[in-house]
Amino acid sequence: MSLQTRAQVMSKPILHDPLRDSSAASDPRQAEAPAGPRCPAGQEMARVLKTQPLRLAADPSSGAIAYWKHDALHDVVRPMVDHVVMSYPAGSQRLERRTGKVASIGTARSGVVTIIPAGSTSRWDIHQSLHVVQLYLPHATLARVAGEADTAAPGDLLERTGHPDPITSRLLLSAADALEGSAALDALFRQQLTDLLATRLLSAHAGVPATVQATVGGLAPTALRRVIERLRSDSDADVSLGALAAEAGLSRFHFCRAFKESTGLSPHAWLRQHRLEQAMNMLRDTDASVVSIAAALGYSSQTAFAAAFRKLTGETPSDWRRRLR
Known part of the structure; x- marks a missing residue:
């Protein structure tokens, strides 16, 4: 998909806007003030980038995904309550980041990611406009996925600046692109992708890389029947990933893998086919x-x-x- 087409796809009305109170914090002089309490990532990004996202989709059980086009940036990003993971749809742009006395230089381009761990603060210098997709991942989501995958409890993610990781980059861009205009399908897809991204971050970008154990075996026939009945329902039945997993008596992590083992499709792909x-x-x-x-x-x-x-x-x-x- 071309950059122009991608921007058009993402320029639909914002689904959920937690940024409406951020304009008061746009004074550049405030950026150098001592860091205060952590704030939501979307709010801090709006203050720093001095604009609104072209597209933002949020899910209380997972996190939020935002697509931005912003101008040159010279500011301090204050501590946030969420981990922020970024990927870049197209182009190439120099990134300069300073955390304390440590300076990092990277390039924003296809196939790389940038990570700002929750609670960290750093000075950023980006000299030209940039398109970026951002995942705002609550630490609670990361911890839940770690627990469901039977891995060690996660510490903070590592800081990354233009770090090569085509897998995470592709997943994040897919999560931003797959918007079909169906609330149920779009939400289910984002929930699946966010959990998959969290699993990837645990294995590739945590201080102690986690080893995720493969799930063997599908759903029990009774559980599979209940889940399929919910997915087929023409009523307002909840088809979120959490509701489907609860129907099967499994965690979200294990449910997705068991469902695909039984049907050959992810829950989102099955519902889309139906x-x-x-x-x-x-x-x-x-x-x-x-x-x-x-x-x-x-x-x-x-x-x-x-x-x-x-x-x-x-x-x-x-x-x-x-x-x-």
Whole structure:
């Protein structure tokens, strides 16, 4: 996806905005003030970057993912309550970071990550505008994933400045890009990706790298049936990762692996495939309009539904219906 296209995709209205009180903190003179209590990462980023994100999606059970385009930056990032992990969609830009007496220089480019551990503070100098995707990961989420994966309790993440890690970079950019216009699908995908990112951070960017034990075996037949019934429900049933895992009596970490072992698909991929099958049945067997089908399947608009349908089939819903009839 081109940088221009990526920016257009991410320029939809913000889903959740914890940054509305940040404008009062934009005075550059305040940036050099002694660090106070830790603040939410989104709020601190808005103060430092002096803008609002093009896109922000937050989940209370996982964290938040934000896409920014900001101008040159010369400021101190104060201590935050969240770990901040960054990846860069395109381009190449020099990063200069000073933490205490330690100076780090890196390059923001595809395939690298930058990490600001929760509670740390550093001076940043970025001399030109930059596109960046940021994950705001609560330490509680990192600790939960560590516990569910049977690894040692995590300490703080390591500071990284333009550190090569194509796996983490690709995962983070995927989490920012996969927005289909369906609240249930989008939320479930972000929850899965955030847990996967946390697992990756534990293994590659913790002070003591964690070894995650592979899960062997799928879901018990009764548990799988209950989960599938919830995913198939046409009601307002909760299909969040936490609710599905609770239905199976497992942690989120073990549930995702057991579900894929049983079905060959992640929970998000299974639900997306189920929604596609529902759409095809309605398009083929009824005269319902594309708008009403989109609404019935939980898409925010006909445009969002058509884009998701075309991504999976190569055709628009209207073209697919005409071809079948």
